[in-house]
Amino acid sequence: MKKQIILLLSLVLLCKIGTAQISLDKLKKAVKGESALSTEEVAEGLKEALTKGASKGSDLVSKADGYFKNAEIKIPFPPEVQKVETKLRQMGMGAEVDKFVLALNRGAEDAAKEAKPIFVSAIKQMTIQDAWSILKGEDDAATQYLKRTTTSNLTEKFKPVIQASLEKTNATKYYKDLVTRYNKIPLVQKVNPNLDDYATEKAISGLFVMVAKEEKSIRDDPGSRTTELLKKVFSAQ
Numbered sequence: 001m002k003k004q005i006i007l008l009l010s011l012v013l014l015c016k017i018g019t020a021q022i023s024l025d026k027l028k029k030a031v032k033g034e035s036a037l038s039t040e041e042v043a044e045g046l047k048e049a050l051t052k053g054a055s056k057g058s059d060l061v062s063k064a065d066g067y068f069k070n071a072e073i074k075i076p077f078p079p080e081v082q083k084v085e086t087k088l089r090q091m092g093m094g095a096e097v098d099k100f101v102l103a104l105n106r107g108a109e110d111a112a113k114e115a116k117p118i119f120v121s122a123i124k125q126m127t128i129q130d131a132w133s134i135l136k137g138e139d140d141a142a143t144q145y146l147k148r149t150t151t152s153n154l155t156e157k158f159k160p161v162i163q164a165s166l167e168k169t170n171a172t173k174y175y176k177d178l179v180t181r182y183n184k185i186p187l188v189q190k191v192n193p194n195l196d197d198y199a200t201e202k203a204i205s206g207l208f209v210m211v212a213k214e215e216k217s218i219r220d221d222p223g224s225r226t227t228e229l230l231k232k233v234f235s236a237q
Helices: 002-032 039-061 079-090 094-112 115-125 131-135 141-168 171-183 195-220 228-234
Strands: none
Touching: 039 094, 039 115, 039 131, 039 141, 039 195, 039 228, 079 094, 079 171, 094 141, 094 171, 094 195, 115 141, 115 195, 131 141, 141 171, 141 195, 171 195, 195 228
């Protein structure tokens, strides 16, 4: 009888320990966010964060001086023809060069107004198989993923937009005039780089900089998580 009582007590104790261990495991998973989130929720949360970042980024850079007075994303004279700028400034044409750079950035700011729906459409169409690694990744992991998977398509759609904006701000005309003046200088090697390609690349690059900043803000600052899904997903980091 005594042995049976001891055996019964041992079984009860083991059950309690097992129950406690199960509860502890659940608690650990909850803290890590493993049981609270599904892959679908993570994917939707990341899409929401990127949409928010792209929208806010577009709004910021599409304002007057959004590119021109932001040292991080200001578009300079095309570096591959830097000698053109240098030579023209030496010839006293600095004001004309500055006018072109301003018009170039104004073109990017104008085009950025049309960037939001292009980016948002790309975000909605993307699939995120490695959602957890992005969530647990660097501060700009989602932005970098978006950049890798959408830049080609975005460039194709954004190029005609930037081209129209450069025409609208006279950047194309100023650039053509500058290059024509330069090519008339005796003994110089003639240049004629594609301004549309350059402006498109720089405008998209600048927009990604702003998207990355917003992503970092959402990751680091709970106050930037303006929806329940964002709060749930990014609190699990």
